[in-house]
Amino acid sequence: MSPAGPLRGVFRPWWRTRADGPRPDLQVGRGERLLAWARTDDGRDVGGTRDALYVSVDGSRSSRLRWERVDAADWDAETSTLAVTEADDAGRTDARVVHRFRLDDGARLLELVRERVTASVLLQRHVPLAGRRGVRVVARRAPGGGSGVTWVFQYDEGVDPTDPVVQAAAAEALASARDAVGLG
Secondary structure (H helix, E strand, O other): OOOOHHHOOOOOOHHHOOOOOOOOOOOOOOOOOOOEEEEEOOOOEEEEOOOEEEEEEEOOEEEEEEHHHEEEEEEEOOOOEEEEEEOOOOOOOOOOOEEEEEEOOOHHHHHHHHHHHHHHEEEEEEEEEEOOEEEEEEEEOOOOOOOOOEEEEEEOOOOOOOOHHHHHHHHHHHHHHHHHOOOO
């Protein structure tokens, strides 16, 4: 037996380890495998694969949110609450859907969410329009590949996305960003 034999599997990355506790009640996509999961205080399961975040809806189905569609994920340690905000294609902050999960033990899931959302961002570019306020152009792609680039505008508070000047600046910023990632 080699000296490393007894240590096989000890130094595996966190995403290759099994989470503690019972297997969650999540139906994931074909070819996907749960990497981390947690149970909410109301008994639902939340878990992540390489490609998406899953939430149990009932015993027979789960909802799926692709990582590149997650605009933000915030953790409140005081209340043990994970807030996941979906990206809004129009870039409006008032129309974003926010999912809140109060987790019993979510350390591994939180690490996975951070890593997967970060891995989906190809480019972020902020273009000031009035002082510090402006528009951010964000290029996202599924961390596992296999899909095209999704472009999203994020407008700072007080910036009107229907203003023709703002629209022109956003279009120019998008063209520049597309050139920067070789999609121009």
